[in-house]
Amino acid sequence: MWNKIALKYCGGCNPQYNRREATNELKEKLGNRVEWVTVDSGEAEAVIVVQGCPRACADLSELPDVPMFMLTSVEQIQTVVADLIQAYNQPGDDQE
Amino acid sequence: MPLMTAEEYLDSLRKLNLKVYMFGRRVSNPVDDLIIRPSALAVAKTYELAHDPEHEDLMTVRSHLTGEKINRFTHIHQNREDLLKKSKMGRLLGRETGCCFQRCVGMDALNALSIITYDIDLKYATKYNQRLLNYLRYVQINDLTVDGAMTDPKGDRSLPPHKQPDPDAFLHVVEKRKEGIVVRGAKAHQTGAVNSHEILVMPTQAMGPDDADWAVSFALPSDAEGITYVMGRQSCDTRKLEPGKRDQGNIMFGGHEALVIFEDVFVPWERLFMYREYDFAGRLVELFAAYHRQSYACKVGVGDVLIGAAQASAEYIGVEKASHIKDKIVEMNHLNETLYCGCIACASEGHQEPSGTYCVDILLANVHKHNVTRFPYEISRLAQDIAGGLMVTMPAEADFSSGEVGHLLKKYFKAKDGIPMENRLRILRLIENLTLGTAAVGYLTESMHGAGSPQAQRIMIGRRINMREKIRAAKKLAGVE
Ligand SMILES: Cc1cc2nc3c(=O)[nH]c(=O)nc-3n(C[C@H](O)[C@H](O)[C@H](O)COP(=O)(O)OP(=O)(O)OC[C@H]3O[C@@H](n4cnc5c(N)ncnc54)[C@H](O)[C@@H]3O)c2cc1C
Numbered sequence: 222m223w224n225k226i227a228l229k230y231c232g233g234c235n236p237q238y239n240r241r242e243a244t245n246e247l248k249e250k251l252g253n254r255v256e257w258v259t260v261d262s263g264e265a266e267a268v269i270v271v272q273g274c275p276r277a278c279a280d281l282s283e284l285p286d287v288p289m290f291m292l293t294s295v296e297q298i299q300t301v302v303a304d305l306i307q308a309y310n311q312p313g314d315d316q317e
Numbered sequence: 318m319p320l321m322t323a324e325e326y327l328d329s330l331r332k333l334n335l336k337v338y339m340f341g342r343r344v345s346n347p348v349d350d351l352i353i354r355p356s357a358l359a360v361a362k363t364y365e366l367a368h369d370p371e372h373e374d375l376m377t378v379r380s381h382l383t384g385e386k387i388n389r390f391t392h393i394h395q396n397r398e399d400l401l402k403k404s405k406m407g408r409l410l411g412r413e414t415g416c417c418f419q420r421c422v423g424m425d426a427l428n429a430l431s432i433i434t435y436d437i438d439l440k441y442a443t444k445y446n447q448r449l450l451n452y453l454r455y456v457q458i459n460d461l462t463v464d465g466a467m468t469d470p471k472g473d474r475s476l477p478p479h480k481q482p483d484p485d486a487f488l489h490v491v492e493k494r495k496e497g498i499v500v501r502g503a504k505a506h507q508t509g510a511v512n513s514h515e516i517l518v519m520p521t522q523a524m525g526p527d528d529a530d531w532a533v534s535f536a537l538p539s540d541a542e543g544i545t546y547v548m549g550r551q552s553c554d555t556r557k558l559e560p561g562k563r564d565q566g567n568i569m570f571g572g573h574e575a576l577v578i579f580e581d582v583f584v585p586w587e588r589l590f591m592y593r594e595y596d597f598a599g600r601l602v603e604l605f606a607a608y609h610r611q612s613y614a615c616k617v618g619v620g621d622v623l624i625g626a627a628q629a630s631a632e633y634i635g636v637e638k639a640s641h642i643k644d645k646i647v648e649m650n651h652l653n654e655t656l657y658c659g660c661i662a663c664a665s666e667g668h669q670e671p672s673g674t675y676c677v678d679i680l681l682a683n684v685h686k687h688n689v690t691r692f693p694y695e696i697s698r699l700a701q702d703i704a705g706g707l708m709v710t711m712p713a714e715a716d717f718s719s720g721e722v723g724h725l726l727k728k729y730f731k732a733k734d735g736i737p738m739e740n741r742l743r744i745l746r747l748i749e750n751l752t753l754g755t756a757a758v759g760y761l762t763e764s765m766h767g768a769g770s771p772q773a774q775r776i777m778i779g780r781r782i783n784m785r786e787k788i789r790a791a792k793k794l795a796g797v798e
Contacts, residue, residue: 228370229370229374230370230371230372230373230374231374231375232372232373232374232375232376232402232405232406232409233371233372233374233375233409234375234404234405234406234408234409235405235408235409235621235657240371241371259370260370278398278401278402278405279374280374
């Protein structure tokens with residue numbers, strides 16, 4: 222099953238982890254379950270907000286009204302993946 | 318959309334007809350000049366990152382005038398979050414460029430003028446604020462880089478403008494016409510002047526009634542008739558002309574300053590934001606200086622680069638686990654993050670002015686900049702300690718490729734096994750660049766004098782502290798009636 226998901230980043234002033242590596246890992250883990258779209262495409266069914274630290278200061282005011290998943294550390298990658306799979310996929314989908 | 322790309326910005330500079338001199342010669346094409354180009358590329362980074370999803374959250378914002386997404390460098394701060402994001406943007410860009418990216422001065426000038434023009438209008442029923450907002454709209458829509466020009470050459474520092482033997486020591490009005498005024502003088506140390514589309518002039522100090530002709534603020538296109546630029550030279554600048562890039566240290570970016578000379582330049586009324594209101598000159602300087610002292614958040618980002626280079630250098634020669642090295646790296650980080658505290662604090666404690674603009678806490682902005690006059694020097698000292706002497710005794714890149722001595726240099730400058738010698742040399746050159754070379758202009762001496770010399774901050778700290786409250790608290794606890 223495909224879901225259209227967008228990534229929104231904080232500005233990256235002083236990130237406590239490598240946000241690009243983290244999103245690459247996220248993309249790898251989600252594999253072909255997800256079609257990646259941009260925030261302003263009007264197509265996103267969910268947004269993953271990649272925050273460089275727990276201060277989580279990304280401006281969310283202009284995001285589409287869809288579910289949001291917050292990533293504020295590398296340790297959370299697995300949780301975000303699990304939450305997304307639970308929210309969007311039927312059981313067993315993650316075996317494909 | 319009013320957001321230029323980096324390429325569009327560089328092309329827009331090529332369209333300017335600037336009169337630039339360097340090494341005694343006129344520079345016909347500053348953008349592509351090997352010495353100036355790295356500084357244009359540093360400004361271009363402020364355009365590039367505005368289009369980068371990983372950074373646009375800091376680099377862009379909605380204009381309060383047009384509702385359009387604009388570059389934060391053209392924005393008037395509307396709340397504390399804007400002030401905070403400005404500090405964060407400074408750190409980000411300092412880290413991404415490792416140098417002065419030049420675009421903050423114009424932003425700080427626009428914000429200070431958005432407050433002062435409103436205040437002048439209230440007192441004198443002038444129309445400066447609306448003029449400034451019209452100008453701001455133009456800057457935002459065209460995503461322009463603006464040089465904030467405050468510092469006059471100043472001649473004898475003990476004399477006010479009207480008592481200077483040469484009246485041009487401070488920029489001043491020489492003629493009033495129906496359509497505008499004519500000005501003469503100069504602005505010194507102008508950061509990024511040659512990379513700017515506009516120049517925004519302000520008086521440099523508080524003034525009295527006899528100095529009214531010197532109390533003038535206006536904006537002009539940077540290539541207006543009568544403006545001449547003479548580039549400042551930087552230590553090691555001609556390395557940029559050599560074949561090979563390694564000896565430059567920072568192989569991508571740099572900053573620049575220039576002396577900007579105004580020889581009887583015409584300014585139309587609609588571009589004037591202060592004209593003889595000498596009683597507002599001091600407050601304008603105070604406001605601009607406060608914003609600009611906050612802007613030294615950028616030095617935290619440059620500090621990130623220097624600390625990273627020092628750590629890498631330690632790893633290349635196998636000393637990274639030594640306790641004194643670890644301690645020095647901790648100390649560098651401690652100093653750097655202390656600087657960060659200051660620029661975040663003055664933003665968090667910002668307040669709204671009657672004009673609607675948010676202003677930083679002036680005391681804390683001065684404290685922040687005062688730390689900046691010191692800590693980068695200590696961070697540099699520690700970086701040089703960790704780097705070892707080779708950062709200043711290393712032969713030129715060309716010697717390493719010489720058929721006669723190259724193999725010997727490679728033999729004797731090899732560090733830890735498994736570490737390419739090239740990596741070590743590059744990192745050492747970067748440390749040299751930041752602490753002694755072209756980038757030391759920005760990281761050290763600009764930290765000292767830019768936005769005002771240390772004494773200027775001490776005066777402001779003295780003025781802004783509520784001493785009576787401290788005395789009251791002490792007396793109460795000591796039982797003094
Ligand atoms: C790299 C760099 C970039 C800069 N960029 C810009 C820019 O983009 N725009 C801009 O407008 N300005 C810019 N400046 C200028 C900066 O604001 C000035 O350097 C600063 O205000 C000090 O002025 P000055 O250099 O003329 O020093 P000086 O006035 O020559 O000061 C030298 C010493 O004399 C002391 N002194 C000066 N006057 C007095 C006095 N009346 N009484 C007692 N002591 C005094 C000072 O405290 C200092 O210790 C930049 C400066 C640098 C170094």
